[in-house]
Amino acid sequence: xxxxxxxxxxxxxxxxxxxxxxxxxxxxxxxxxxxxxxxxxxxxxxxxxxxxxxxxxxxxxxxxxxxxxxxxxxxxxxxxxxxxxxxxxxxxxxxxxxxxxxxxxxxxxxxxxxxxxxxxxxxxxxxxxxxxxxxxxxxxxxxxxxxxxxxxxxxxxxxxxxxxxxxxxxxxxxxxxxxxxxxxxxxxxxxxxxxxxxxxxxxxxxxxxxxxxxxxxxxxxxxxxxxxxxxxxxxxxxxxxxxxxxxxxxxxxxxxxxxxxxxxxxxxxxxxxxxxxxxxxxxxxxxxxxxxxxxxxxxxxxxxxxxxxxxxxxxxxxxxxxxxxxxxxxxxxxxxxxxxxxxxxxxxxxxxxxxxxxxxxxxxxxxxxxxxxxxxxxxxxxxxxxxxxxxxxxxxxxxxxxxxxxxxxxxxxxxx
Amino acid sequence: xxxxxxxxxxxxxxxxxxxxxxxxxxxxxxxxxxxxxxxxxxxxxxxxxxxxxxxxxxxxxxxxxxxxxxxxxxxxxxxxxxxxxxxxxxxxxxxxxxxxxxxxxxxxxxxxxxxxxxx
Numbered sequence: 001x002x003x004x005x006x007x008x009x010x011x012x013x014x015x016x017x018x019x020x021x022x023x024x025x026x027x028x029x030x031x032x033x034x035x036x037x038x039x040x041x042x043x044x045x046x047x048x049x050x051x052x053x054x055x056x057x058x059x060x061x062x063x064x065x066x067x068x069x070x071x072x073x074x075x076x077x078x079x080x081x082x083x084x085x086x087x088x089x090x091x092x093x094x095x096x097x098x099x100x101x102x103x104x105x106x107x108x109x110x111x112x113x114x115x116x117x118x119x120x121x122x123x124x125x126x127x128x129x130x131x132x133x134x135x136x137x138x139x140x141x142x143x144x145x146x147x148x149x150x151x152x153x154x155x156x157x158x159x160x161x162x163x164x165x166x167x168x169x170x171x172x173x174x175x176x177x178x179x180x181x182x183x184x185x186x187x188x189x190x191x192x193x194x195x196x197x198x199x200x201x202x203x204x205x206x207x208x209x210x211x212x213x214x215x216x217x218x219x220x221x222x223x224x225x226x227x228x229x230x231x232x233x234x235x236x237x238x239x240x241x242x243x244x245x246x247x248x249x250x251x252x253x254x255x256x257x258x259x260x261x262x263x264x265x266x267x268x269x270x271x272x273x274x275x276x277x278x279x280x281x282x283x284x285x286x287x288x289x290x291x292x293x294x295x296x297x298x299x300x301x302x303x304x305x306x307x308x309x310x311x312x313x314x315x316x317x318x319x320x321x322x323x324x325x326x327x328x329x330x331x332x333x334x335x336x337x338x339x340x341x342x343x344x345x346x347x348x349x350x351x352x353x354x355x356x357x358x359x360x361x362x363x364x365x366x367x368x369x370x371x372x373x374x375x376x377x378x379x380x381x382x383x384x385x386x387x388x389x390x391x392x393x394x395x396x397x398x399x400x401x402x403x404x405x406x407x408x409x410x411x412x413x414x415x416x
Numbered sequence: 417x418x419x420x421x422x423x424x425x426x427x428x429x430x431x432x433x434x435x436x437x438x439x440x441x442x443x444x445x446x447x448x449x450x451x452x453x454x455x456x457x458x459x460x461x462x463x464x465x466x467x468x469x470x471x472x473x474x475x476x477x478x479x480x481x482x483x484x485x486x487x488x489x490x491x492x493x494x495x496x497x498x499x500x501x502x503x504x505x506x507x508x509x510x511x512x513x514x515x516x517x518x519x520x521x522x523x524x525x526x527x528x529x530x531x532x533x534x535x
Contacts, residue, residue, distance in 0.1 A: 240469070242467035242468075242469075243467075243469050246517055246518075251464055251518065252464075252467070253459070253463035253464050253465070254465075254467060255438075255439075255465050255467050256467055256469075256492070299431075300431070300435075300436040301418075301431070301436040301474065301490075302439075302467060302472055302474075302492045303492055303495065304469045304492045304493050305492070305493055305494070305495055307495070309417060309418070309430075309431050309432075310417055310430075311430070311431055311432040343463075344462065344463040400459045400462070400463045400464075401455040401456050401458075401459040402455065403455070
């Protein structure tokens, strides 16, 4: 695998870019692996990459029903931040955010991490106080975050409506300067290329049809491309986690719902940070192409169709027009939905299961993209050593029976 | 978009006119035997939800109509409503028979007893 550099770019430019190698092989399935990862999204590919890189496990496969990065990895609003309330959440999201900082160098693939700053608006007195609490918690944990006032908000984001007469006036914001955005597809592609380079087989269009369990131990999986023997299966299938885990007889405390996002037609740069307005349910940033990337709250009912409710989008857009009056005449370019898996405490599950050799990483709900590197890193360690990584330990599935919740439902950016 | 019909007052609307109340037929174990509830039972009651890809049974409320709660059977892939029934009832037998996975287990005894009452 050739490394990408200014020299390889120049060399290929001289050949009219005809000779670029494929970024990863189209691998054939072998009959046996040390571990199989189900799901080639960001989390699955990151897991494979760190298994190969940190734990020398290269006889592994990542199988994917559709195409690589075609699920929620390609459907999110690419926001990266780590200013959560609970210590366990701060640990994993900050690990992820800090890995994003030099991910492009690590992967030799430009993931376009752009720490442009994330502002979380305080639009009611209660929200202001709640974020002050989060700010204290974050500063104790060593995060670079601070509360900013209305003048500073207006300075950082001039297009915001800071009128005191607004239905929800801006009282201040909670600001994480090292949060920002990344290029979602590049994260999946970069991890795929890195894993492939180390010998991991990535097999697309290969659906898992069954998980073979004998005497409480995983022995292999059945796929649309045949049976494979393996002692370790890691399920990283987001919205389809319940369906895949049911194949092994494991019930999951998650529900699948649709979360939508949309982009406007491309315009000149108007906003160079990420603004999240939780009270009114919407968040917005601008992509490098100029599109305003807009997201909001998830739908209220279970859904596997990747088509969401129009009412949810209308609600989001209404809120953002109030917050940013200049966007009122923009047209929508694209809108789409992804199926996210929501847990009861809105925190993820990174866990061993009652079946030996079966691991699960799910429940990221509406916040999966920001956590990809951290999630992959600790999940790989969990799989390789057959015990939870210290950062993953609080996210074990048994927390629901033990009453040890990691409650982020009120601290997350948008009320779910 | 969903097309929902309230079985109580008969109005038809979309999801904005109704309120989704989540999974139906959840039994609170502590209501019958409060002294002998295990952590697992309480976890199942609070957090474990049937999350089928296909036929699902839910509670809905007719928000902008009569305000009553009711039950509905809905396909989570096609988003089509397959039937409605009262808030204090189990689904019609033919819908219970179509249920798969955890729902099939959930209704197994109810289907059996309906057969017994017929014969």
